[in-house]
Amino acid sequence: ELKVEQNPLFLSMQEGKNYTIYCNYSTTSDRLYWYRQDPGKSLESLFVLLSNGAVKQEGRLMASLDTKARLSTLHITAAVHDLSATYFCAVDEGAAGNKLTFGGGTRVLVKP
């Protein structure tokens, strides 16, 4: 059974500083997703990482994938208050169907 673990579960950030969220998964997969969720809202797709070594950047967020280590990271550069949210990684095993297995989420709070 595929397991996806995120850490930390909670991250209190200071504005202007850099932080990293880690996502480990237990089986081989070439597709990893990062989502953002604001309280009570839906999931917003941030990144889709499709191969080993993939790196994607959007604004202050950068995600990378190491399939050999079964590890993805979400790096936040110079945190700002607007980035406060819960971030989820999810892994797609790619078998028949494309069900996503989600990590437990990382709740991010950016303080001024």
Place this chain on the structure above:
Amino acid sequence: DSGVTQTPKHLITATGQRVTLRCSPRSGDLSVYWYQQSLDQGLQFLIQYYNGEERAKGNILERFSAQQFPDLHSELNLSSLELGDSALYFCASSAGGAHSYEQYFGPGTRLTVT
């Protein structure tokens, strides 16, 4: 706005009752997925349909069932409701082809069982 719609937004019902949640996928998407989000279990995959047929099943209780209709909308039926079924239920859709797997999530239906 992802283009995926879900109704109703909120649903409050009593234990033992039955409810139906509805989802319309993005235009052109053939795959529909249902997920449950609760404080206890986190985000869990329930079931996937592709062009009207069940494609993958997750931790879906026997009291729950789903279907996808010819117009590609989907319904999730929850029966004999228990307090623990209170959760946010998301529908997602994707094009469903070999290289079209990115899932777009709807706004969710918040179910409260009292």
